Amino acid sequence: MGISERRERERQEMKTKILDTATKLIVEKGIEKTTIRSIATAIEYSPRTIYLYFKDKDEILYALSKKGFQLFVQQFEAAQSSANPMDRLRDIHERYLRFAFENPALYDLMFILNDPMNADPVKDGWEIGLKGHSILRSTVDACIEEGHFPGQDAATVAFTLWSYVHGMVALKLRNRMRMYPKEQIDQIILDSSEMMLGLLERM
Amino acid sequence: MGISERRERERQEMKTKILDTATKLIVEKGIEKTTIRSIATAIEYSPRTIYLYFKDKDEILYALSKKGFQLFVQQFEAAQSSANPMDRLRDIHERYLRFAFENPALYDLMFILNDPMNADPVKDGWEIGLKGHSILRSTVDACIEEGHFPGQDAATVAFTLWSYVHGMVALKLRNRMRMYPKEQIDQIILDSSEMMLGLLERM
DNA sequence: ATAGTAAATATACAATGTTTATTAGGAAGT
DNA sequence: ACTTCCTAATAAACATTGTATATTTACTAT
Numbered sequence: 001m002g003i004s005e006r007r008e009r010e011r012q013e014m015k016t017k018i019l020d021t022a023t024k025l026i027v028e029k030g031i032e033k034t035t036i037r038s039i040a041t042a043i044e045y046s047p048r049t050i051y052l053y054f055k056d057k058d059e060i061l062y063a064l065s066k067k068g069f070q071l072f073v074q075q076f077e078a079a080q081s082s083a084n085p086m087d088r089l090r091d092i093h094e095r096y097l098r099f100a101f102e103n104p105a106l107y108d109l110m111f112i113l114n115d116p117m118n119a120d121p122v123k124d125g126w127e128i129g130l131k132g133h134s135i136l137r138s139t140v141d142a143c144i145e146e147g148h149f150p151g152q153d154a155a156t157v158a159f160t161l162w163s164y165v166h167g168m169v170a171l172k173l174r175n176r177m178r179m180y181p182k183e184q185i186d187q188i189i190l191d192s193s194e195m196m197l198g199l200l201e202r203m
Numbered sequence: 204m205g206i207s208e209r210r211e212r213e214r215q216e217m218k219t220k221i222l223d224t225a226t227k228l229i230v231e232k233g234i235e236k237t238t239i240r241s242i243a244t245a246i247e248y249s250p251r252t253i254y255l256y257f258k259d260k261d262e263i264l265y266a267l268s269k270k271g272f273q274l275f276v277q278q279f280e281a282a283q284s285s286a287n288p289m290d291r292l293r294d295i296h297e298r299y300l301r302f303a304f305e306n307p308a309l310y311d312l313m314f315i316l317n318d319p320m321n322a323d324p325v326k327d328g329w330e331i332g333l334k335g336h337s338i339l340r341s342t343v344d345a346c347i348e349e350g351h352f353p354g355q356d357a358a359t360v361a362f363t364l365w366s367y368v369h370g371m372v373a374l375k376l377r378n379r380m381r382m383y384p385k386e387q388i389d390q391i392i393l394d395s396s397e398m399m400l401g402l403l404e405r406m
Numbered sequence: 407a408t409a410g411t412a413a414a415t416a417t418a419c420a421a422t423g424t425t426t427a428t429t430a431g432g433a434a435g436t
Numbered sequence: 437a438c439t440t441c442c443t444a445a446t447a448a449a450c451a452t453t454g455t456a457t458a459t460t461t462a463c464t465a466t
Contacts (some may be wrong), residue, residue: 002434007443035319035421035422035423036421036422036423036424037421037422045445046425046445046446047422047423047445047446048425048426048445048446048447049444049445051423051424051425052443052444052445056423057422057423058426066410107285109462111374111377111379112315112373112377113377114377115377115378115379126381126382129381130382133382144462151348151393152277152398155383155391156391156394156395156398157398159371159383159391159395160367160395160398160399162370162374163367163370163374163395164363164366164367164370165366165370166370166373166374167365167366167367167368167369167370167371167373168362170315170368170369170370170373171314171365171366171369174314174315174316174317174318175318176314176318178329178332179329179332179333179336180358182364188358188362191356191359192359192362192363192366195355195359195360195363196362196363199402199406203402206463206464210412212439236451238453238454239453239454239455240452240453246414247412249414249415249416250415250454251414251415251417251455251456252413252415253416254454254455254456255412255413255414259454259455260453260454260455282450358423
């Protein structure tokens with residue numbers, strides 16, 4: 001039965017096309033200005049057609065967020081080269097910041113926006129989201145095995161570092177660092193990162 | 204001329220009424236579901252009337268955020284009792300968390316949402332927002348004078364601590380801590396805070 | 407009492423997410 | 437080959453929202 005296969009293929013192609021177009025629009029004009037209609041116009045279909053492939057807008061955003069997590073995790077997996085776990089932690093930290101600032105719209109979807117998880121609530125619930133965390137977690141584990149963070153729980157250390165770096169990213173992305181001169185912001189983030197990582201290294 | 208005075212008074216009363224009602228609705232049903240129309244209905248006026256008192260919805264949100272900062276700063280000013288600056292820093296940290304979790308909608312407006320600062324962009328630009336930061340900053344200064352944070356810049360320390368606590372708040376408020384069991388989340392935040400503050404104390 | 411001004415409203419518009427009802431074209435059954 | 441059925445797609449419409457235009461109402465000053 002080649003027909004239903006072709007249909008399924010076409011269906012997947014359409015979904016991909018919608019998601020790719022949505023990604024492009026979001027990067028270009030932001031999430032709020034990326035409407036169902038604008039996606040429809042871009043792919044030259046009627047707005048209603050979008051709904052034949054995605055339940056609602058949230059489902060599209062959720063799919064994009066998932067793609068974001070794939071890219072995100074890829075970055076981290078590339079950070080596993082060094083033999084020294086503390087260096088790997090540093091690498092993860094830097095890659096996290098780079099990912100966030102190079103893909104602000106994706107980061108927004110993944111970590112800042114009110115989560116569009118209503119769609120697809122628990123099912124396939126968050127493995128990919130978990131994976132990023134588990135990479136961080138196991139790197140912290142490795143550090144502890146080498147004698148770092150004495151007396152600390154790995155989960156606590158991992159969460160502390162994550163909160164910290166997310167905080168910097170979120171404050172910058174949401175323009176809440178107005179008290180610092182614009183041209184100094186990146187340097188402040190670097191200085192702070194240096195302080196934090198140094199602190200952890202010397203623990 | 205009592206008449207124009209009375210008018211001005213009535214005008215202020217109306218603005219207050221609108222803001223109070225908006226606050227109530229936001230706390231009850233969230234920011235998104237608090238519409239101009241719902242505010243109008245609640246105060247028993249037509250929607251258009253709101254616009255006679257506020258330029259647009261952003262101006263209302265901005266006003267609410269400003270009120271939030273007043274409350275916020277009040278909390279911090281109450282944290283200046285202890286003679287030991289490191290204890291004051293601890294106190295600020297705790298009060299920050301308490302403020303955020305007791306006033307999630309306000310915190311959202313103040314620190315997470317895309318800022319509604321389009322209204323009233325720089326004029327009266329952010330003194331009140333700055334004030335919270337300056338309290339933190341001067342507490343860090345006092346710590347440094349007592350020999351804490353050797354070799355560190357006060358601005359860097361203040362920003363690091365702020366990013367960290369904001370990160371925790373933002374991750375929890377936006378439901379991004381799904382990898383932790385719900386009932387453990389508060390404890391994780393406490394443990395992490397203990398680790399972070401202990402780390403800073405022992406620097 | 408009349409004219410003018412300020413407050414409030416009814417109505418309407420545009421953008422957006424989404425739904426209902428309809429059409430067109432290919433697939434399947436006889 | 438003809439008919440039936442289904443699926444993809446659409447047009448049109450609806451509801452909600454922020455906001456603007458035009459009008460009415462009520463108070464103030466002359």
